[in-house]
Amino acid sequence: MRVVVTGMGVVSPIGTGIDQFWDAATRGKSGISSIQCFDASNQHSRVAGQIHEFDPTSFMSAKQIEQTDRFTQLALRAAGLALEDAGSLESYEPRRLAVSVGSGMGGFSTFESSAARRFQNKSVPPFTVPRIMANSAAGWIATKHGLKGVNWTCSTACSSAGNAIGMALDLLRVGKADAVMAGGAEACVLPLTMVGFEALHTLSTGFNQDPVRASRPFATGRDGFVMGEGSAMLVLEKEETALKRGARIYAYLEGYGCACDATHLVAPDIDGQVAAMQAALQDARVRPEQVDYINAHATSTTLGDVIETKAIKKLFGDHAGELTISATKSMIGHTIGASAAIGSIAAIMSLHTGTLHPTINLDEADPECDLNYTPNQAVQRKVQVALCNAFGFGGNNACIVFTTL
Amino acid sequence: MDTAELEKQVIEFIASKAENADISKISTATTFEDLGFDSLDTVQLLFDAEEKFGVSFDGEEVKGLRTVGDIVDYMSKHPPAAS
Numbered sequence: 049m050r051v052v053v054t055g056m057g058v059v060s061p062i063g064t065g066i067d068q069f070w071d072a073a074t075r076g077k078s079g080i081s082s083i084q085c086f087d088a089s090n091q092h093s094r095v096a097g098q099i100h101e102f103d104p105t106s107f108m109s110a111k112q113i114e115q116t117d118r119f120t121q122l123a124l125r126a127a128g129l130a131l132e133d134a135g136s137l138e139s140y141e142p143r144r145l146a147v148s149v150g151s152g153m154g155g156f157s158t159f160e161s162s163a164a165r166r167f168q169n170k171s172v173p174p175f176t177v178p179r180i181m182a183n184s185a186a187g188w189i190a191t192k193h194g195l196k197g198v199n200w201t202c203s204t205a206c207s208s209a210g211n212a213i214g215m216a217l218d219l220l221r222v223g224k225a226d227a228v229m230a231g232g233a234e235a236c237v238l239p240l241t242m243v244g245f246e247a248l249h250t251l252s253t254g255f256n257q258d259p260v261r262a263s264r265p266f267a268t269g270r271d272g273f274v275m276g277e278g279s280a281m282l283v284l285e286k287e288e289t290a291l292k293r294g295a296r297i298y299a300y301l302e303g304y305g306c307a308c309d310a311t312h313l314v315a316p317d318i319d320g321q322v323a324a325m326q327a328a329l330q331d332a333r334v335r336p337e338q339v340d341y342i343n344a345h346a347t348s349t350t351l352g353d354v355i356e357t358k359a360i361k362k363l364f365g366d367h368a369g370e371l372t373i374s375a376t377k378s379m380i381g382h383t384i385g386a387s388a389a390i391g392s393i394a395a396i397m398s399l400h401t402g403t404l405h406p407t408i409n410l411d412e413a414d415p416e417c418d419l420n421y422t423p424n425q426a427v428q429r430k431v432q433v434a435l436c437n438a439f440g441f442g443g444n445n446a447c448i449v450f451t452t453l
Numbered sequence: 454m455d456t457a458e459l460e461k462q463v464i465e466f467i468a469s470k471a472e473n474a475d476i477s478k479i480s481t482a483t484t485f486e487d488l489g490f491d492s493l494d495t496v497q498l499l500f501d502a503e504e505k506f507g508v509s510f511d512g513e514e515v516k517g518l519r520t521v522g523d524i525v526d527y528m529s530k531h532p533p534a535a536s
Contacts, residue, residue, distance in 0.1 A: 171503060
């Protein structure tokens with residue numbers, strides 16, 4: 049039994065919908081700008097990948113908006129687009145339609161605003177808890193679209209969507225669902241969350257005057273990640289039933305691997321990353337030398353990009369030099385629990401179109417980052433096996449493999 | 454603010470919160486149920502009213518509010534602290 053991707057939806061700082069997103073990504077457009085959604089003047093990091101034009105009133109009622117956090121609104125938009133793209137799932141029994149969503153922080157916009165009210169002795173909105181809870185997005189997607197089967201949420205920080213998609217694959221394989229809406233959503237361009245990341249010295253602080261240059265994976269001068277927000281969803285189905293309903297197939301979701309560093313909650317670890325990539329490839333039954341493209345985790349932190357480069361070299365050996373790698377985060381920042389879903393869409397579109405998007409701001413690579421990261425210009429290359437990496441706090445490494453083999 | 458003016462403002466406010474409500478049909482006798490509000494919608498309505506009018510809906514008395522008129526009466530008895 050094989051699992052196929054039949055629909056995709058994305059809301060990102062460089063565009064909404066697959067066409068707009070992919071056009072911007074292949075042109076190397078930056079979605080990073082000065083923070084506009086709150087006064088960030090007392091923060092060290094004042095840039096972010098924000099979705100400026102997002103308007104939930106175009107697809108939600110006033111009441112629904114009142115009852116949802118921004119991360120759920122982004123997820124609902126991405127899920128709606130993915131379903132539109134996939135075509136009707138009416139041939140499936142609703143109880144066999146599952147939802148698997150990743151989010152690192154959940155409804156933190158609501159958490160921050162309600163906490164601020166409470167500390168001022170004001171009452172808090174009655175939907176505070178249903179807006180904050182991490183499974184709010186999954187619940188709303190199911191409710192809006194009548195997806196009545198398994199419904200779960202995976203929260204493993206920056207690898208949340210990688211695990212959510214991987215666990216969707218397993219769900220289909222073990223026969224607990226016939227189709228799954230799988231992806232991730234995050235909306236934490238927020239004062240408390242950002243200051244929290246600042247306290248760990250993980251955010252970029254040196255490019256406040258030049259936002260588009262701030263997210264620069266693998267490049268010299270990089271000084272941390274840039275916070276981003278967004279959501280992406282995939283419609284996954286068993287190949288057989290997808291073909292039966294006449295669905296368009298973008299790619300196979302062929303493998304998933306997860307491994308924990310079990311060394312440090314925050315610092316990345318080469319062996320954990322190698323183990324996750326290896327597990328994903330074994331699950332997909334592909335050899336390392338068959339891999340053409342890696343959508344790297346590549347957050348633009350000084351340590352992380354070097355560790356990932358070393359992990360890739362350790363696993364792929366001589367073949368590492370043959371790989372085409374790119375970093376979606378160079379354009380949209382780090383969308384935390386959504387990042388592996390957006391990266392997956394980039395990987396799938398690479399397979400589907402033969403165009404590989406660039407890593408922007410890569411004028412001069414760090415000497416310790418010496419692979420082919422597709423600097424600044426998209427390239428054309430027929431790729432058949434793509435790996436998407438996602439490494440999160442908690443030592444959580446999740447990798448997924450898409451193919452057209 | 455006199456009662457007639459308060460009534461008018463509360464009705465306008467409630468109409469803005471009720472989906473598909475016809476403001477001409479809302480009176481002090483209209484119940485939250487008539488407006489299609491479930492219990493959580495009502496809690497949300499009172500929260501929004503706190504924000505809008507600066508009143509505090511607190512205590513046992515709030516549990517008995519059923520109609521638009523009940524809100525007007527409550528607000529007459531419990532004016533905003535600032536006013």
